[in-house]
Amino acid sequence: MVEETPWQQALRYANRANPYPFYEELRKTPVARQPDGTYVVSTYREIVTLLHDPRVSSDPRKCPVPAAAPAEGAVEAEAEPITEAVISLEPNIITQDPPEHDRDRRMMTPHFVGPPHSPHLISDLEPEIRRIVAGLLDDMQGKTRIDAVDDFAYPLPVTVICKVLGVPLEDESRFHRWIETALDALDFGPEAASEEMQSRLAGGRQAVQEFGQFAADLLDRYARQPGPGMLSALVNEDGPEERMSQGVLASNALLLIFAGHETTVNLIAHSVLTLLRHPDALERLRHRPELIVPAVEELLRFESSVQFWHTRSALEDIDIAGTTIPKGAPIFLAYGSANRDPERFTDPDVLDLERRDNQHLGFSQGIHFCFGAPLARLEVQIAVGEFVRRVQNPRLVEDPPPYRHNQIFRGPRHVLVDIDGIRD
Amino acid sequence: MTLRATVAELVREFRASGRIVIVGASLAGLRAAETLREEGFTGSLTIIGDEAYEPYDRPPLSKQVLKGWVPADHTKLPRMREVDADWRLGVAAVGLDRDTKQVRLADGEQVPYDRLLIATGTRARQWPNLAEAALHGVHTIRSRDDAEQLQKALAEPPSRVLVIGAGFIGSEVASVCRELDIPVTVVERGSAPLVGALGGVIGEIAAQMQRDHGVDLRCGLGVSSLEGDSEGHVRRARLSDGTTVDADVVVASLGSIRNVEWLEGSGLAAGFWGVGCDAGGRAFDINGVVTDSIYVAGDVARAPHVLYEYQFLAMEHWDNAVFGAEVAAHNMVNLEPHYRPHLLLPGFWSGQFGVNIKSVGVPPFGDEIVFTQGSVADRRFAAAYGHRGRIVAAVTFDHGKWLEYYGKLIEQSGPFPPPPVGWDQPPDMKPVPAEFPDPRVPTAIPDVVLTGHAPSERTAEFRPRRH
Numbered sequence: 001m002v003e004e005t006p007w008q009q010a011l012r013y014a015n016r017a018n019p020y021p022f023y024e025e026l027r028k029t030p031v032a033r034q035p036d037g038t039y040v041v042s043t044y045r046e047i048v049t050l051l052h053d054p055r056v057s058s059d060p061r062k063c064p065v066p067a068a069a070p071a072e073g074a075v076e077a078e079a080e081p082i083t084e085a086v087i088s089l090e091p092n093i094i095t096q097d098p099p100e101h102d103r104d105r106r107m108m109t110p111h112f113v114g115p116p117h118s119p120h121l122i123s124d125l126e127p128e129i130r131r132i133v134a135g136l137l138d139d140m141q142g143k144t145r146i147d148a149v150d151d152f153a154y155p156l157p158v159t160v161i162c163k164v165l166g167v168p169l170e171d172e173s174r175f176h177r178w179i180e181t182a183l184d185a186l187d188f189g190p191e192a193a194s195e196e197m198q199s200r201l202a203g204g205r206q207a208v209q210e211f212g213q214f215a216a217d218l219l220d221r222y223a224r225q226p227g228p229g230m231l232s233a234l235v236n237e238d239g240p241e242e243r244m245s246q247g248v249l250a251s252n253a254l255l256l257i258f259a260g261h262e263t264t265v266n267l268i269a270h271s272v273l274t275l276l277r278h279p280d281a282l283e284r285l286r287h288r289p290e291l292i293v294p295a296v297e298e299l300l301r302f303e304s305s306v307q308f309w310h311t312r313s314a315l316e317d318i319d320i321a322g323t324t325i326p327k328g329a330p331i332f333l334a335y336g337s338a339n340r341d342p343e344r345f346t347d348p349d350v351l352d353l354e355r356r357d358n359q360h361l362g363f364s365q366g367i368h369f370c371f372g373a374p375l376a377r378l379e380v381q382i383a384v385g386e387f388v389r390r391v392q393n394p395r396l397v398e399d400p401p402p403y404r405h406n407q408i409f410r411g412p413r414h415v416l417v418d419i420d421g422i423r424d
Numbered sequence: 425m426t427l428r429a430t431v432a433e434l435v436r437e438f439r440a441s442g443r444i445v446i447v448g449a450s451l452a453g454l455r456a457a458e459t460l461r462e463e464g465f466t467g468s469l470t471i472i473g474d475e476a477y478e479p480y481d482r483p484p485l486s487k488q489v490l491k492g493w494v495p496a497d498h499t500k501l502p503r504m505r506e507v508d509a510d511w512r513l514g515v516a517a518v519g520l521d522r523d524t525k526q527v528r529l530a531d532g533e534q535v536p537y538d539r540l541l542i543a544t545g546t547r548a549r550q551w552p553n554l555a556e557a558a559l560h561g562v563h564t565i566r567s568r569d570d571a572e573q574l575q576k577a578l579a580e581p582p583s584r585v586l587v588i589g590a591g592f593i594g595s596e597v598a599s600v601c602r603e604l605d606i607p608v609t610v611v612e613r614g615s616a617p618l619v620g621a622l623g624g625v626i627g628e629i630a631a632q633m634q635r636d637h638g639v640d641l642r643c644g645l646g647v648s649s650l651e652g653d654s655e656g657h658v659r660r661a662r663l664s665d666g667t668t669v670d671a672d673v674v675v676a677s678l679g680s681i682r683n684v685e686w687l688e689g690s691g692l693a694a695g696f697w698g699v700g701c702d703a704g705g706r707a708f709d710i711n712g713v714v715t716d717s718i719y720v721a722g723d724v725a726r727a728p729h730v731l732y733e734y735q736f737l738a739m740e741h742w743d744n745a746v747f748g749a750e751v752a753a754h755n756m757v758n759l760e761p762h763y764r765p766h767l768l769l770p771g772f773w774s775g776q777f778g779v780n781i782k783s784v785g786v787p788p789f790g791d792e793i794v795f796t797q798g799s800v801a802d803r804r805f806a807a808a809y810g811h812r813g814r815i816v817a818a819v820t821f822d823h824g825k826w827l828e829y830y831g832k833l834i835e836q837s838g839p840f841p842p843p844p845v846g847w848d849q850p851p852d853m854k855p856v857p858a859e860f861p862d863p864r865v866p867t868a869i870p871d872v873v874l875t876g877h878a879p880s881e882r883t884a885e886f887r888p889r890r891h
Contacts, residue, residue, distance in 0.1 A: 052828040054797060054845035098848040099798065315846030367825045 004190060007032060007040045007334075011189025011407050017400035019307070019410075020349065023337035030321040038330045039314075039323075042337040044344035044361070046321050050333060051366035055316040058368060059097045063313030063328055089212050090247035092255040094368060095311055101367065104244055107237065108252065111230040112164065113374060122374045125160065129379055132156050133386045141422050145397065148387075148415035153268035154261075156383055157376075161260035164375070165253070166229020167218065175214060179258055181207035183406040188310060188332075215253040219246060230256075256372075263305040264376050266411030270303035271296070271384045273415050276396045278351050285353060285388050292385040295353040296377060299384070301360035302351055307336035307410045309364070335361040336410070392420040431759065438538065439757050442467040445527055445535055446509075447517045447686075448543030449473025451481065452722030452745040456541050457507040459753035469509040470535055472527065474516035477568055483742060485571035486596040487775055491603060492579060496572035517544070520690040525717070538717065539756045542687070542699055542707065543749065545723040546680035546740060551588070556650040561658040562674045565593060577673050581606050586661050586671035588647050590617035592774045594677030595630065599776035602637045609640040609669045611647050611661075614861060622783065622819055624859025625793050626807065629800060629821070633777045640669075650674060680740065682724050692718065695886060698726035698738040703765040705752030710872075710884045719756055721748040730767060731834065732789050732816070741772045769831050773824070779803055782824040785817030785834045793858040794841045795850040798823055805850065806830065809858055810840025 009015060010022035023042060026032060030043035041047050050056050057063065093105045110117035136155055140146050158176070162169045185204025187197050222232035231253050237243050244252070275282040285291055312331040317324050325331060339360045340348040363370035370376070387394075397416035404413045425433070444460060446453045449471050457471055473479075480499040488494040512529065519528035526534040548564035551557035561582075563574045578585070578601065585601045587594045590612035601608035614620065616627025617634060634641045646664040653659045661669045684694040692715070693700035693708040699720045700708040705727070707718040720726075722745040726738040751766040758764075771784040790809025798805035798821075806826050809817040815838045818830035833842055841855050876882040 048828075049832065052826065052832070054826060054829060054847070055843065057846055097846070099804075102804065102848075316843065366828070369825070 002035075005032065005034055007034055007042075007332075008190045010337075011187075011191075013189070013191060013403075013405060016403035016405075016407070016410060019336065020340055023334065023340060026334070026337060027341060031323040031325065033323075038332055039325045040308075040332045040334055041320075042334040042341075043321070044338040044341040047333045047335065047338045047361060048365055049320060050312070050318070050331065051364060051368075053318065055314065055318055056331065057097050057313050057315050058101070058311055059091065059095055060311045060313075061091070061095075062097075062315065063330055089208070089254065090245065090251040092248065092251040093371065094255060094259075098367065103241060104248065104252065105367075105371070107239065107241060107244060108230070108234065108371070111233045112256075113371060122378055125164070125375070126378060126382070128163070129156070129160060129382050130386075132159055133383050137386060137390050137422050140391075140419070143419065145416060145418050148272040148417050149265070149269045149412060150414065152383070152387065153265045153272070153415075156268070157261035157264035157379055160375070160379060161257060164230060165256055165260065166222070166227055166231045167257060171214070175211055175257060178207040178211040178214075179262060182211070183262075183404065183409060186406050186408070188407050211254055211258075212250060215257070216246065216250040219249055219253060260372055260375075262409050263372075264379055266409060267296075267300060267303075267305045267376065267380050268383050269412050269415050270305070271299040271380065272387060272394075272417070273396070273401065273412060274299055274302055274351060275384070275388065276394055276417065277399065281351055281353050282388060285385075289385055289389065291353050292381050292388075294355065294358065296380050296384060297358050297360065297362075298351060298353050298355050299380075300362035301339045301345070301355070301358060303410075304336040304339050304360070304362045305409065305411070306362070306364070307408055308332050308334040310408065333364075335364065390423045391417075392423060394419050435757075435759055438467070439463075439465050440467060442538045442757075443470075443536060444468070444539050444541070444756060445470045445472065445537035446541045446543060447472045447527060448541075448545055448683075448722065448724075449475070449511070449513060450479050450543070450545055450722070450745070451501060451742065452543040452545070452749040453541070454479040454501055454503075454507070454749075455746050456543060456721055456749035456753040457509055458504045459750045460757060461505060461507055463754055463757050465757045467538075469507065470512060470537075471507075471509045472512045472515065472517050472529065472535065474514070474530075475567060476514035478511075478513070480568055482566075483773075485568065486565055486593050487600065489571045490565075490575050490578060490597065490600040492575060496568045496575065499568065517686050520687055520692070522690055522692075522715075522718070540718045541749075541752055541756065542718065542720045542724060543722045543745075544683035544686070545745075546682050549676070549678040549681050551650065551674075551676040551678070553649065556652075556658075557676070558656075559650060559652040559658040559674075560656050561672050562650065562676065564676050564678075565597065566680070574673075574675065578604055578606060582671070582673040583607070584609060584669070584671040585673045585675065586611065586647075586669050587675045587677060588661075589677040589679070590614075590630075590634075590641070590643075591620060591677060591679060592618065592772075592776075594675065595634070595776050596774060597675050597677060598634060598639050599637070602639060602777070607638075607640070609642065609671065610634065611645050611663060611669070612641070612643045613646050615643055615859075617641070617643075618781075619859075619861060620788070622787050623790075623793060623809075624861075625856060626787075626819055627859070629803065633779065633803060637777045680723070682738070684724065697736070698724050700736060701725050701727050703727050703730070703767065704755045704763045705748060705766060706755065710886070712884070719752040721745065721752040725752075727766065729770075729786075731769070731837070732786055737770070737786065739768075739770045741770055743771055744768055769835060771827070771831070779821050780824055781819070781821055782827055783817060783819040784827045784831045785809065785815075787817040787819060787858070788860050789816045790840075790858050791860070792840070792855040794853060794855040796842060796853065797826060797845050797848055797850070799850060808833075808840060808842050810855060813840055814838065815840040815842050 006022045006025035010019040026042045030046045032040045114121035182204045185200040219235050222235045226232045226236050310332050314325045314329050317327050342348050363373040395418045401412040401415045479501045481501050484499050489496050516530045517527050518530050526536050548566035584607040587598050587610045590610050595617050598608050598610050617630040619627035647661050648664050649662045651660040658674050682698045687694040691710050701720040705719045706714045707720050723740045726736045728734040729737045747768045748766050751764050755763045773782045787809050790811045792810045795807045804822040806820045806823045808815050815833050
């Protein structure tokens with residue numbers, strides 16, 4: 001049997017709770033060619049270089065992601081990975097190169113990120129976010145055991161993103177199921193070939209399609225009858241530039257609904273988990289609540305919500321770190337590893353809430369820098385800050401907790417916490 | 425005690441109880457003070473500034489402040505840490521005596537130092553005719569007070585603003601005027617706006633941008649005189665082609681003058697071009713010999729740059745003030761081999777006419793330019809400057825996120841033209857001359873002469889040119 005590469009080991013489900021020892025091994029070869037022809041980049045400096053290199057494409061149509069090896073005996077069609085289903089949607093800002101990427105992101109920016117067009121857009125959400133967080137904590141009154149994922153981390157971002165985008169909150173259970181199904185079917189590791197994963201694929205593909213249809217229907221509705229939120233604004237945009245096509249709009253809507261909460265859920269869950277594992281840090285944050293701003297940055301570095309990204313490829317031969325990534329090769333950028341690179345961060349495995357010069361890659365860099373970063377920061381700062389302030393004597397019940405299947409959006413499925421009570 | 429131990433003890437003692445004076449209370453002065461404390465300096469720290477204000481940020485002055493978005497007094501620089509300094513604000517340094525190691529202040533006081541940091545920056549070049557410059561309605565923009573006065577004048581609003589000089593400040597002022605819907609005329613001696621900083625090819629794009637936004641742009645012309653009314657308010661400008669422009673606000677954006685006059689007679693290499701220093705911020709004396717106790721940072725500093733054939737560069741860039749100050753401050757409380765060099769890749773930004781302009785490297789060092797990304801027609805592009813087959817600078821219009829890439833190429837002395845990007849390529853990727861103005865223009869730079877005969881008395885001297 002061929003020995004697995006550190007990258008393949010890092011992607012195994014058994015290592016989901018702690019991929020870091022494998023990342024450490026992986027970083028010994030900053031740009032590591034994998035058996036399937038993918039180049040995995042794991043060191044901070046090299047990732048930053050490639051994020052800013054205009055010879056790197058983000059458009060999977062230009063260089064398809066390698067298909068996972070089909071399971072023994074699986075029919076060819078069944079081996080089509082879930083990513084193909086995603087790609088079959090129209091492009092969105094994350095799978096587009098300039099100039100299309102720039103144009104579409106430019107059109108979306110004023111309705112979401114805020115500055116310079118609407119500088120108060122995000123900050124004006126603060127009271128609403130505080131209200132939601134307070135409500136979630138109030139609901140824990142009287143309980144002695146909570147699930148920091150289901151009871152806390154999940155409900156906040158989903159409520160906020162629905163409000164910002166204008167997605168009816170009552171549809172939440174539907175798209176939540178599609179997202180879960182799709183994510184559970186999306187595997188980049190050696191287990192992708194397993195029978196179990198192969199059997200999940202069909203469901204995952206269907207979920208993506210239904211989700212896409214849901215987004216398209218929603219946009220149709222707003223085209224006929226404008227409503228609140230960003231999606232309606234985009235459908236009815238009457239700016240100087242050509243409007244996005246319905247397909248591209250639907251694809252971006254799907255992206256925003258998905259990315260607008262999935263990553264934030266994991267960040268809040270990981271923040272709680274990490275702080276409970278580091279009682280000193282938790283105490284310090286309790287006594288100095290103003291540290292929440294650098295603390296969230298450190299938590300994001302420590303447990304990156306997006307562990308790696310997979311749609312980039314080389315449009316030319318690129319020489320980097322003594323290796324040539326050949327034209328046409330897929331490139332995986334391992335943010336989770338870069339954020340623990342000792343060449344960039346002193347004592348990277350130490351949680352330091354006051355870390356200086358913490359330019360982590362938790363939101364990436366370059367033109368694809370996380371569109372939702374300002375909103376995510378505000379949500380997590382409030383949520384984690386209030387959790388620390390109000391939850392009395394929280395204790396982890398199970399460590400490590402069970403993890404979700406997907407490797408990119410890595411996060412715990414549940415974080416059970418025993419508590420003494422909730423302060424006012 | 426060994427020599428090494430003695431030196432170490434001296435450094436410790438200096439950090440504990442030395443006296444450091446910083447002349448200049450702006451961005452560089454403040455960041456230097458913070459770095460000194462950060463590095464463990466606990467001795468006495470005096471910061472001298474001729475303005476009455478605590479350190480404030482200048483980039484917003486010609487943009488947000490003029491638009492009326494931000495009051496001029498809301499531009500105070502954030503403090504990174506306590507500096508515990510003796511602030512002497514509102515009093516200028518007027519002299520330096522290196523023999524007795526004292527800075528002389530305008531109020532007659534003498535401030536002694538063990539180590540001195542010069543961070544006196546630059547000031548706006550005033551309209552040269554003093555009587556005309558004194559007319560009501562004639563402005564320059566450099567300080568907080570300048571910005572506040574000009575903002576008030578723009579809020580009136582004036583019937584027309586005349587901007588003299590289309591460098592970055594002049595162009596930003598013109599842009600603000602158009603945003604406020606004020607008619608504006610820009611008169612520029614060169615062939616186009618921004619031509620000195622970015623060359624004629626980019627200048628032509630900037631010119632079109634101004635005209636598209638309704639600026640009455642007149643290039644290749646000078647202003648001969650300003651005329652006022654009986655109440656001493658400016659009303660009209662006479663241009664070098666004999667035409668006139670009626671305007672009730674005039675902004676002279678004629679570049680800057682380095683604040684070095686107070687160093688006259690100090691024997692430092694201080695003059696028209698700034699204060700010469702090594703890449704570690706240590707000032708040169710007039711003979712080109714490095715000093716031990718005097719450092720320079722910010723706009724007033726002029727140091728050799730390794731990437732640009734070791735030419736002495738003065739950089740009026742925000743980053744240069746910050747990083748130059750950090751390096752100088754570090755070196756002030758350390759000794760060899762712990763000195764650090766200030767090896768910044770120059771870079772600046774400007775916002776005008778809705779476009780974010782950024783540059784990295786030293787564009788005027790290049791003689792060719794090539795468009796590498798995006799579209800000139802859409803005013804969203806990146807372009808690279810080359811010199812003898814290597815990339816020396818890049819400029820972006822609304823493409824700033826790509827500067828990091830070009831910065832890395834410049835740092836590595838990458839090829840020019842640079843490797844083609846993978847997408848979004850402009851139709852024409854052929855390098856063309858960048859069209860910088862001929863550098864052989866006459867200036868008022870003083871002569872330096874050598875005096876003395878014996879090697880021990882041989883020395884240099886400034887002989888200012890007088891007209």
